Amino acid sequence: MQHKWDSLSQEQQAEVGRQLTVYKNGVHEIIPEAELRQKLVKSIATGVPLKIKLGLDPTAPDVHLGHTVVLNKLRRFQENGHIIQLIIGDFTGKIGDPTGKSVARKQLTDEEVKRNAQTYFEQFSKVLDKEKVELHYNSKWLSSLNLEDVIHLSSKITVARLIERNDFSNRLSIGKPVSLHEFFYPLMQGYDSVALESDVELGGTDQQFNVLIMKYFNLITDLSLDEKSKIEKELFEGTLHPKDAKIRLGKTIVSMYHGEEAAGQAENNFKEIFQKGALPDDIPEIKWTGESRVSIIDLLVELNMQASKSEARRMIQNGGIRINSEKVLDMHLEVEIEEGMIVQVGKRKYKKLRIM
Template identity: 50%
Template sequence: MDAIKQLTEEQKQEVERQLRIIRRGAVEIIPGDALVQKVAASVATGKPLRVKLGLDPSAPDIHIGHTVVLHKLRQFQDLGHEVQLIIGDFTGRIGDPTGKSETRKQLTEEDVKRNAATYQQQLYKILDPKRTKFHFNSSWLQKLNFQDVLELSAKVTVARMLERDDFAKRYTSSQPIHIHEFFYPLMQGYDSVALESDIELGGTDQTFNILMGRTLQSAYGSKEGQIALLMPLLEGLDGVQKMSKSLGNYIGINDSPNEMFGKTMSIPDHLMVKYFELSTGVTNEELLELKKGLEEGHTHPRDAKIRLAKQFVRMYHGEEEAEQAEQHFITVFQKRALPEEIEERSVGEELLEEGTIAVSKLLVALGFAASSSEARRLVVQGAVKINEEKLSDPNDRVKVQSGDIIQAGKRKFARLVVGE
């Protein structure tokens, strides 16, 4: 460890402090010894490390699972390092084939720009804008001519590409793999060449793509390739599957305060420490204290969840909203009473027939269900009430009037306004 030997005792302590924070929650760091050297060199010279995260703007609604890498980036920022945030406006036109059994539909330029703008609005809820450098990879990828592309593709073999599990499965099962899909990891790797990144973050499902950046940096003459810092995938509210909007097991950072609080309270007990570690800014000392309290029984899991729920709402909505969301939860769930404040929602008279409306149509009109089939499932599950009376038949038509209290599930309430 040559870089370490040249440091003063105070600088060595700073290196150890940074490494403890950087390693927190990480599944794997490749190669681990190079991280020590890079941090030591940064401390010795005062030059910040360049830490990269690439975002494919195909699904811009960020949920808590996405924030795992964002919180790690914020830790790097707080340590004085530089974040390189790459919006893959060029790679996004292909779409990351990771985990896909078929070719991804290509996004239009308009799709990519719209999604990228949405990303930027949400990311600053976690990252420090002053320490974040945004890049759109079209600024260098679009300039490559065909000779450049040939040189890039010549640096990696087809055999290496087929090491990817998803490509290998599609190849052995005779599923088509289009040539342009091979270019996704090449282009993502070239981003690291263009920005001379020191470290790249990603989930464990991005291991191949991130290591490609290290490979290409070496192929283009870099003496020290980037380090791959791999973070775990966060399980969703079901406690089993990776958090995903399509699976419905997610907490969105744009969820309303009450919805965010209520969802958090349904997290399985065994995942509490993991959520605190990966998706909040609590210190290592606070984390150890929480873990010890839960293991020894001094801290009740319910109290830990309330703390986590307030933490989430505070982070994304503010202190006042966090206090109100807690009171709402206590009122509705613990006291089994209606909340004091219920939002008014309107239903047009044209949807009614002699003052009645189909239950499914009512729920869709109020925004409580995305479709009639979803509305019917809510009724069958016993999750729908009008004026605290549970509905059981999804085929029912119900008589409604202004002032009726409609409830769907445990978190959605509306005071009906008819005809406005």
């Protein structure tokens, strides 16, 4: 039954408008917006909540700030009484999401997927009320598809349509390979929505953190509109330095998830370490069982502070290596290992050596 706008009371019409305004705030695009509006009309008229889906592949063990953009939007739907469907892509995670990649993403093993997925739900609870979230694993329905089902599903879309995706077309344009199995990823993503009868699906677009600070104030933080407008105005006028805006952004985010006290500590820690050059108090310690004298290149690699010797050489050339706060300029340096020696890479990586 089609529910029409004029069948709603004035209060219900106002509620549709209010919710739509909330969902549009900070959103790049709604496809199609008219359909979302109609679904809200039906939901409010019948009292039946919408099913809002977010799919996440456990390609890494931790949730990052990019996730909080869509998680915060899910919270808005949750606050209005709608059903949140979180899908852990334990099946699609083994395929590898090609989104935004210039090369195919590494396919994960069952063990890697399960290990990463274990941490997700608890981290989601920083944003969402986990007691009111449906948690699903897409292997439940995708692993039961047979070849006939897969062929039938793939007949619903053309290769030309798939190649329109930037991730595929960009790779093809520069001669990078696209494997056939990657084409099935977006098909399975769509099938997740079918299996759960979802009404709305949320997704994110990749954004660079340093391009528009204001996007992250708008998308991630819970600051009021007046506070956000003031920050934007001050940035535009030049009365607020971007560096100070980043510090405030970081403090606001920490405060949201860990409290005011932790935010204050994080701000002080940032100023002491990154602005004054002080050493952090919580430097991770590592037991050194190697030779008492080792080349700086080998030391960095053995400590897993650089992935390769070539990367270690480049970091030394760029002035990014310090031993006990002294900059290393000689890539042929032989280091005498001492108890409590602190090795620093860049501004964020530290290790303290304990001699065995």
